[in-house]
Amino acid sequence: MPMGEFDLIARHFTRAPRRRDRIALGVGDDCALLAPAPGQQLAVSTDLLLEGRHFLSTVPPERLGHKALAVNLSDLAACGAEPLAFTLALALPRADEAFLAPFARGLFELADAHGIELVGGDTTAGPLAICITVLGQVPAGQALLRSGARAGDQLWVSGTLGDARLALEAFRGRVALDGDGFEVARRAMERPEPRVALGLALRGLATSAIDLSDGLAGDLGHMLAASGTGARIDVDALPRSALLVRQPREVQLECLLAGGDDYELLFTAPAALHDAVRAAGVRAGVALACVGTVEADPGLRLVDAGGQALAARFAGFDHFSNPA
């Protein structure tokens, strides 16, 4: 390696902690020392990203740095936790400045936007892999869980869904997008914005929440299973971009329901709190769409705006893997 492991860490991943109130000791010793505020629980989440499986080799390193942290912050957002710090375990084929400098730039730009510090990690030679662990805090007992959805609650989604999946299909050559459209979709896939402010604004309002990483249908399934409930979704109410609206309906549905990499929040709240939820969205600066209702009957029922059940049961509906 042209640059040793310790030089690499010192050069790219070591900065003096800016939040001395929360970070008593950062990078450089055997452990970092954190001081969560009294009365708070620590919220901890880890995501491992492998080239070829979780990101394409075509992703610019700056966006990869952003995304690796963003997907972790998205988990804190889903719990209504306030981010404090993170660790970074990195396997790299070689100490490549042309990769490391922009990767660290994208990473720290997002860290700075959320006022959090990199407090430690591990670095080794190997096939490119990025593992981040985020630490956050949430007042004891106030974390948003997957298990709290109750029959009668409204189902909400933030932002728009499906553009990241659309980009993936464009990379795979299965949909054609014009140059501008491709860039919009690609940005959604490579540079998701974690909904941290929304997660915080939903404390005390949402009965349950999950972040959308594997597609709405699957992630909603996790929430419903954890809550012991079912749900009805109006697929025509699912929020989508101007780009996705121009696609054929079956492509829209596939991207909306089985998308993946959306990193929006899906949450439930009592119907009586509808206006308060709207206000929370405004406070957080994120568009919210009310897309359905939690029901006592287990299972997911997909209907259109007219209330008609969707012809194809979604479980068997995979436009891209079974092209007609």
Ligand code: ADP
């Ligand atoms: P150890 O031998 O105790 O695992 P290392 O030599 O691996 O320690 O790391 C030295 C210091 O550098 C530790 O404080 C560790 O947390 C930090 N560190 C290592 N790799 C990274 C990285 N990629 N990002 C941030 N800190 C790192």
Ligand code: MG
């Ligand atoms: Mg180590």
